[in-house]
Amino acid sequence: MLLEIVGITKTFGGIRALDGVSFSVEKGAIHGLIGPNGAGKTTLINVLSGTAKPMEGRILLEGALIHSLPPYKVAALGIARTFQNIRLFAGMNCVENVIAGQHLKAKRQLLPRLLHLPSANREEREYRDKAMACLKRVGIEHRAAIPAGYLSYGERRRLEIARALALEPRILLLDEPVAGMRRRGIEQVGGLIRSLATQGMTILLIEHNMKFVMELCSRITVLNFGRVITTGAPSEVGRHPQVIEAYLGAEA
Amino acid sequence: MKNERFRKGYRLILVLILMVSVRSVTFAAGQEVKIGAALSMTGAAAAYGATQKNGIQLASDEINAAAGSDGIKIVPLFDDDASVPQQGINVYNKFINADRVALIIGPTLSNTAQVTNRIAQQSGVPVLAISNTAKGITDIGDYIFRDSLTEAVVIPNTIRVAKEKLGIKKVAILYGDDDAFTKGGYDAFKNALSEAGIEILSEMTFAKGDRNFSPQLTQLKSLNPDAIVVSALVEEASGILSQARQLGIPATVPIIGGNGFNSPALIKNAGESAEGVIVGAAWNMTSTNPLNKHFVDAYTNRFGSPPDQFAAQAYAGVYIALEAVKKAGSADNRKAIREAMAQIKDFDTVLGKFSFTAGRDADHTPVVQTVKGGKFVVFGE
C-alpha cells in the first residue's frame, strides 16, 4: 500500500473540515476523491501536500510518517500537486514555468555557470528539452514562449500539470484538473492521466465530473462534510445509498 | 540577443551624462568676482539655508549697487546641497571646475563641510564657512576659513557672565543628541560648566524634530535647578521655552541657550515665555553699530521679517570675501585671495570688529543677550 491516510482530522475555528478521514491509495492506481462542495477535498490535498497541518491522524508513504513535513519536503518525496485555483508563475512563459518545476531534478549549479563551463550549456539544453517534453505531453508545446498569463483556461490547467510532471513525481495530486474544460480537452487530459498511470505513476484525482471519474478511476473515496462515506470500485460506490443521497438529495 | 539589449541600455546612460555638458564660459576677469554659495535649501537645514541666501543676496546687491562702473561686482551663484554631503560634493565640484568660482561660501551644515571642504582644500579654492561651529572644520586645511564663532568661544563666555550675574551653582542640561550642531553645543556647555565649577544635576536629551518636551521638563523641574542649559536649534528651543513655562517652571529659573537660540523666530514662536532667556551668541541683533543698524533695517523691509544670526554671518561673509578680493587685487586668483583673507584684521562688519585667528577661525567679541519686553538686549545692561 503506497499511501495510507489514517484518522485525519482538521478544524478551522469551529468547523471540522476533516473528521477522522481514513483510506489508502494503491501504487499505480488512479484513485478518485469525490464529494459535494465543501466536503473537505481540497483541505485533504492541502494536508497531504504539507500545506496544512492536521489536528490528529497520520499519513504514511510506504510506511514512513509524512504528515508533519513542510510542503517542500513532501515534494522531495515525489508527491506533486496542482491547485484548484491554478497557481501558475504569471511572469514567466510556459517553458520557464516547467523549468521552475524542475527544481528538485535539475542541478543547475551556480559555479559552472559563473565559470562559463561548456558542461553548463550542455546541461541547460538537456533540461530545456526535458521541459519541452513535458509541454508536449500535455499538448501545449506550441505555446512554449507565451507568458503563462496569456494562456486559455484549459491551457493553463495543462501547464500546471506539465509543471508538476517536471518533478518526475511518484504520486500526482490533481485538484479538479478538467473543471471548466471543453469535451476535447477533457478527453485529452483523461488520456494523459491514463498514460501516466500505465507508466507506474499513482494519481489521486479530485473531480466533480462523475462520468470522467467513473471511467478513469480504479477506486473512489467519497467525502461528505469531512467524513468518508465509502471507498471502493466505481460500480459499488455508484450504488451506495448514502452517496446517492449526498449527491442527488434524499428522494432516490 | 542578450548583450544587444545591454548595449542599448548602456548607450542611453552615456548619452544622459554627456547631455549634462559643461558650460565653461568664463566672464571677463578683473571686474566680477564669482562666489559659490553652497547652501541647504531643502532637507533638514532648509530653514537656515533660506536666511543665509537672503543675507548673501542682500550683501551682493548692496556691493554691486555701490560698485559703480569700475568697482568690483559680486556674482553670487546659489546651489542646494539638500542638507546631504553627497549632493554637497556635487555642488562644490560644479563651483570649482565648471563655474570656476573665486571662492565658496557655506555649506550650511558642519557634517557636509567635513566632506566638501576637503575637496576645496585639494583644489586650492578658499572656503568661508558662515554657520559651521563644529570642531575641526578649519583644521581641514589652510584654504578653509570661518566667520562663525565656534561654540568653544561663545559658550564659556555665556556661562561666565551667567554665573557672575545670577550666581548659579547647580544646573540641568537638555540637549539634542542626534544632530552634530546641538551635540557640539552640549560638549562645549559641559566643559564650560565643569571649568566654572557648576554642578550638573542631570542631563536629558531629545531628538531632532521632537515637539513634545514635557516629559523631560517635568523631570528637570522636580530637581529644581538654578538654571536649565539647553543646546537646541530654534524650532526645538521655542517649544522647550513655552512648555517649560506652561509646566510651571518659574521665570526665576532662567533657560540658557547657545547659538541656535539667536533668532527672532525664538521670540515670535515662544512669545512671552521667551522673557528672561539667556542667549550666548556671535551676533548682537540690537547693537547700535551703524553697519548693523543698516543691515537689520535693509533686511527687514526687503524680506518682511528681521534677520537671524545665520543671515548676519552670511551677510558679513560676503563683505569679508570682498575685502579679501580687494586686498588680493584679483577677482579670480584663488591663491592670492586666500593669502589676503588670512591677513584680515579688525575689519568692520555687522558682527563687530572682525579678524581671523592664526587657525583661520573667527575672532570677534561674542555677546550674551537676554530677552526683555519681547526684544533681544545685551544681558546685564
Added chain:
Amino acid sequence: MSLLLQQLVNGLFIGSVYGLFAVGYTLVFGVLDILNMAHATVFTLGGLVALWLVEGSGMSIWAAFPLAVLFSGLLGLVLDRVAFAPLRQRSDTYFSGLISSIAMAIIFESAALGLFGAHTVRFPPNTIKTDIWRIEGVTITSLQVEIVLVALILMGALSLFLHRTRTGKAIRAVAESERTARLLGIHVDGIIASTFFVSSALGGAAGILFGLYFDALSPDMGRSIELKGLAVIVLGGMGSIPGAILGGLTFGLSEVLTVAVTGKSNLRDAVAFTVLFAVLLLRPEGLLGRRRAREV
C-alpha cells in the same frame, strides 16, 4: 506623586493626538490592505492650511478648523483618484499602492515646502485663549483639555459613522471583502474614495491639533510622527479603529515614561521600534486586530 501624575497627563495628552493620527492611518489599511505613506504629509498640509486660514484671512480657529479638515479630506480624494484607483486592478496592488503613496508623499511635502516655506511657523499667540490650571502640583492647560476632547469627539464620531451610517457599514463591508461587497451591489470605488476622505480628514485634524498645541508647524513636521504612527497602528492591530486609539494612548504613555525614566529620547524611539518589531513577530495582529499577517 504629583510628578508621576504630571507624566500621566503628558502621556495621555500626546497619546490622544497619536490616536487621532493613527485612526486615519489604520482606516485605509483596514479597508484596502494598503499602507498610505502619504498620510503624514496630509497631517502636515492640514496644519499649514489651517494656519494660512487663521493668519492669512484672519479667520478664527473655530472656523478655520473645519475648513482645513475639509481640505485635508479633499486631499484624500486626490490621493485616491491619482495614486490608488488606477492601481486597483493590478495583481501587485499592495506593493504598487505603497510605492505610489510614497511618490505622493514626496510631491505633497515639496508642495508644502514650496507654498509655506521651510521655516517653522506657529499660530498667532492668542488663537486659542489658554489658561493654566494647577491641581496639587499637576499642570494642565485648557488647550490640552480642548485638544483631547476634540480628538475623542472625532474618534467617537468615526466609530458612530462606521457603525450607524449606511456609508460606514459599506466601508466595513469592503474592509471584510471587496469582492463580496461588490456582489452585494456596493459602489466599491465610491466607498473607497469616501474612506480616503474620512481618513485624510482625520489626519489633517490631528495635524492642526498638533500644530496648535506645540506652536510649531513646518513642511517636515509629518516626519516625526510618521514612523511612530506606524508603530501605533501595528501595536493596536492593523485595520482596527479601537486598536489605533488604544495603541495611540499606550504609545503616548510608554513614550513619556521611557523618557522620564531614562532621560534619553533616542532610547524612547529605540523602545518604540523594538516594540514594533516584537509585535510584528510575536503577535502580528496586534492588540485588537484581525489575523492577516502571515496567511498563505
Added chain:
Amino acid sequence: MAFLMHFFAVYGNLVNFIGINALMALGLYVTLSAGQLSLGNAAFAGIGGYTAGILTMQFHAPYILSITSGAMLSGIVAVLIGLPVLRLRGVFLAMATLSFGEVVRIAAVNLTITGGAQGLVGIPNKTTTGLIFTVLALTGYFMAKLRQSRIGWSFESIREDEAAAASLGVNTTFYKTVAFTIGAIISGLAGGMYAHLNFIISPGEFGFSAAVQLLIYNIVGGTRIWYGPLLGATLLTALPEVLRGIGVTAGPIRMCVNGIILLLVILFLPNGLISLLSRSSSIAGPRP
C-alpha cells in the same frame, strides 16, 4: 583627452556616487527578486560602512579586508534577523525591516565607537572609481548567472507564487533567507566602499529615507532584470545634476520632479524604465 579630464574633475564624484548607489540598489534587487520587500538594506549598508570604517581607523586593518569583513558582518546580521522576519509577508515584512533599520540608526547615534551624531570622521579615502565599477561589473555578472542557476529560479518562483514554489520542492524559508543575506552582503560591501569615499559617514545617511531611496531606484529602473536597478540608480543620482545643469532652480521643485517621476513610473510602467528598452517578456513582463 582634455575634455575627459575636465569631465572627471567636475563629475568624478557624481560618477562614484552613481556606482555606489547602483551597487546598493543591486543589494535590494536581490531581496526583491525573491519577492521580499525589505526596507532594511540601507541599515545593512550602514553596518558595512561603520564596521569597515572602524576597522580601518581604529585597527588599521587593510582596506580590502575591512570592507569585506563589513560585508560579512552585514550578512551574519541578515541571517539572524532574516529567520524570524521572513515569516512575515508584504507590508508587514517591510515594516519589520524598517524598524530594524531605525534601531540600527539609533544605535549608531548613541554609541561612542560609531562617533555618535557626528558620525565617523577621518576615514581614509581609499575607494577608487575603478574599484567601484569593477565590483559593480562583477556583481552584475554574478546576478546574471545567479538568475540562471537553481537559486535564481527559486527566487523567481517564490516571487511569483510562494505556495506553488513550495509545492515544487523549493525550501522557501531557506531561499528567502539566502536572498535577504546576499542582498545584505552586497549592501554592506557598498556601505564599506562608500565610507572610504567620503571621509565621513553619519547615521542619517542610512535611515528610513535612504531605504526608501533604494526602493525607488529599483522601482523606477525595473526589478525584472538585474540591470534595471542600475538604470534607476544612474538616472536618479544624476537627476539633480541634470536639473542643476538645465537651470531648474534649486529647492522644492527638484524634490517634486523626483516624486512625479516615481508616480508616473509606478502608474504607467509597472516593470520600470528598463521595460521600455526591451520587448522580451522576461524583462518587460506580461502586458497587464
